[in-house]
Amino acid sequence: MSKINKHIKSTINSISSEVLNGENYSRSDFARSILNYPAMMVPSVQEPIIQKLSEALNTEVSLFDPFTGASNTLVTGMKYGMNVFGQDINPLSILLSQVKTTFYNAEELNELEIRVCNNIQNDKSKKIEISFVNINKWFTKEIQIELSRIYRAIRREVNKDMRKFLWVAMAETIRLTSNDRTSTFKMHMRPIEEINSRQVSALRTFFSVMTKNVKNINDFISILIQNGHIKNGQYIKQAKVVWGDTNSNIKTNQTFNLLVTSPPYGDNQTTVTYGQFSYLPLQWIPVEDIDNNIELEYLKSTQEIDGKSLGGRIKEDIKIIEEKIFEKSNTLKKFVCQFKDNERKKAEKVSRFIYELDNSIDKMMPHMRENSFLAWTIGNRNVNKKVVRNDLILSELFLFRNIDLFTGLERDILSKRMPTKNNFSNTMSKESILIYKKTT
Ligand SMILES: C[S@@+](CC[C@H](N)C(=O)[O-])C[C@H]1O[C@@H](n2cnc3c(N)ncnc32)[C@H](O)[C@@H]1O
Structure with a gap:
């Protein structure tokens, strides 16, 4: 050698x-x-x-x-x-x-968070936007209604990168609020008694995930800026x-x-x-x-x-x-x-x-x-x-x-x-x- x-x-x-x-x-x-x-x-x-x-x-x-x-x-x-x-x-x-x-702009993300929160809170519809086999097994009716409000608010956003950011927050919300257990990766339903007694809100979960994600992304972008890897609002490499x-x-x-x-x-x-x-x-x-x-x-x-x-x-x-x-x-x-x-x-x-x-x-x-x-x-x-x-x-x-x-x-x-x-x-x-x- x-x-x-x-x-x-x-x-x-x-x-x-x-x-x-x-x-x-x-x-x-x-x-x-x-x-x-x-x-x-x-x-x-x-x-x-x-x-x-x-x-x-x-x-x-x-x-x-x-x-x-x-x-x-x-x-x-x-x-x-x-x-x-x-x-x-x-x-x-x-x-x-x-x-x-x-690369997300910090100010735009902060504005997005406020706008989406408002849109969701103003939405009182009970319409469920998604249907698939076994939806009622994996989500309670209340969670389906709340997820549908989040879904509609995300679809209203015109910028695709912003929607992507929101879909990720929604994915984490789904992980935390569906009837699927979080203890394994395999799909495995929680016991019925647990589902019935669980106090969980998709809206509250989504808002807190969104706040955490805005902060985390902004922190990461700050590191890239500090290290000199961002120019004209873009990552300098591919x-x-x-x-x-x-x-x-x-x-x-x-x-x-x-x-x-x-x-x-x-x-x-x-x-x-x-x-x-x-x-x-x-x-x-x-x-x-x-x-x-x-x-x-x-x-x-x-x-x-x-x-x-x-x-x-x-x-x-x-x-x-x-x-x-x-x-x-x-x-x-x-x-x-x-x-x-x-x-x-x-x-x-x-x-x-x-x-x-x-x-x-x-x-x-x-x-x-x-x-x-x-x-x-x-x-x-x-x-x-x-x-x-x-x-x-x-x-x-x-x-x-x-x-x-x-x-x-x-x-x-x-x-x-x-x-x-x-x-x-x-x-x-x-x-x-x-x-x-x-x-x-
Ligand atoms: C251990 S994870 C990778 C972890 C990752 N390197 C990181 O930095 O966190 C393995 C990944 O391989 C992906 N995978 C499995 N089969 C694949 C295939 N045929 N082509 C591409 N990706 C595949 C899985 O979807 C999974 O996301």
């Missing part, structure tokens, strides 16, 4: 475990607080990594997150004045990320997020010198169900206010987004899939082949997920320049009570492309929203940050 690479490696490895474990991290941080999206990356953990890798690159940085989620990676990059580009299959991630990466399936294609011709991401871990149908989490808010938000290029009938069922996400679909014959993917990862082969019958069937889902992850890497790599860095945060999980070593498997997938692990870090994770059943807590209590360097 060259002297310079050794130096970069040692500066990355010098990041303290306190920082990596996010011990000093405030959950009210802007990047996380606008909407509580599942499995968000911790900005204070990403920040030193992004910062040190950009110092090592020593040139203008173009940052790519192919699994954008809540875009915490992208907004961290923006603090350093980077060009940022993100893609995600979940329309709610796109809406949230568009809002977080857009910041773009698009809807897209990373397993099919990357929707840009751009190339990048830094990739920082955290993929799903292959449990998006069972535990971290990004799609189910998004299903209720997406019922209320018009698609034309998110992205007209969305090629997914995401409201068809509660399973639609998760089914189309990495590892969720059954396309090719599993025999063919395993033949191809086992050649690239011996760890995966050993894991899957230890099982029989039903357990083997369950393990096949891991093969399918890794196969699609590998295919996604194929789509990303042509967009990564020579000497670019790729930082992947990935955790292991349990299937059939045995650990799937996603960390080792990922490194084998890169090794197959002649890309060695540059350096790796480990961090403790503590998530209050993860169920502790299914041996989940043991294996998911640690996560790896694996850094690769594309040399050719």
Whole structure:
């Protein structure tokens, strides 16, 4: 390893475990607080990594997150004045990320808040604006009426960016006031007695979320202004997020010198169900206010987004899939082949997920320049009570492309929203940050 690479490696490895474990991290941080999206990356953990890798690159940085989620990676990059580009299959991630990466004028946001509050309070109509199967299961009548008043007030706004901002506040309101439990990402109704005795108002919730979000966005914009990244009311570099399936294609011709991401871990149908989490808010938000290029009938069922996400679909014959993917990862082969019958069937889902992850890497790599860095945060999980070593498997997938692990870090994770059943807590209590360097 060259002297310079050794130096970069040692500066990355010098990041303290306190920082990596996010011990000093405030959950009210802007990047996380606008909407509580599942499995968000911790900005204070990403920040030193992004910062040190950009110092090592020593040139203008173009940052790519192919699994954008809540875009915490992208907004961290923006603090350093980077060009940022993100893609995600979940329309709610796109809406949230568009809002977080857009420059909003503080005064206009403050005026918006007052105007929208007034319009909502003057609306006495009881008309319900949305209908879908099971609406009465997921929302009480009172909440439907209140959400409809919010909906009408948002639609009155002429500026699309302002509407987007308001839809995000409405999405968080829906998360907090629907009959769906907030303790898991999967759709799971609260007990009837709890629903009947709950004192919850969508209007009050919306007003307080809106106030919090105005403040958080203004705080973030102030950081960008202080750091000199805003000129003439615009972010000085490019910041773009698009809807897209990373397993099919990357929707840009751009190339990048830094990739920082955290993929799903292959449990998006069972535990971290990004799609189910998004299903209720997406019922209320018009698609034309998110992205007209969305090629997914995401409201068809509660399973639609998760089914189309990495590892969720059954396309090719599993025999063919395993033949191809086992050649690239011996760890995966050993894991899957230890099982029989039903357990083997369950393990096949891991093969399918890794196969699609590998295919996604194929789509990303042509967009990564020579000497670019790729930082992947990935955790292991349990299937059939045995650990799937996603960390080792990922490194084998890169090794197959002649890309060695540059350096790796480990961090403790503590998530209050993860169920502790299914041996989940043991294996998911640690996560790896694996850094690769594309040399050719
Ligand atoms: C762990 S989250 C990403 C966290 C994010 N990097 C951050 O900074 O907070 C994983 C994301 O991958 C997305 N995803 C899953 N399958 C996908 C696919 N085939 N194409 C694009 N995004 C996908 C999910 O919708 C989810 O938002």
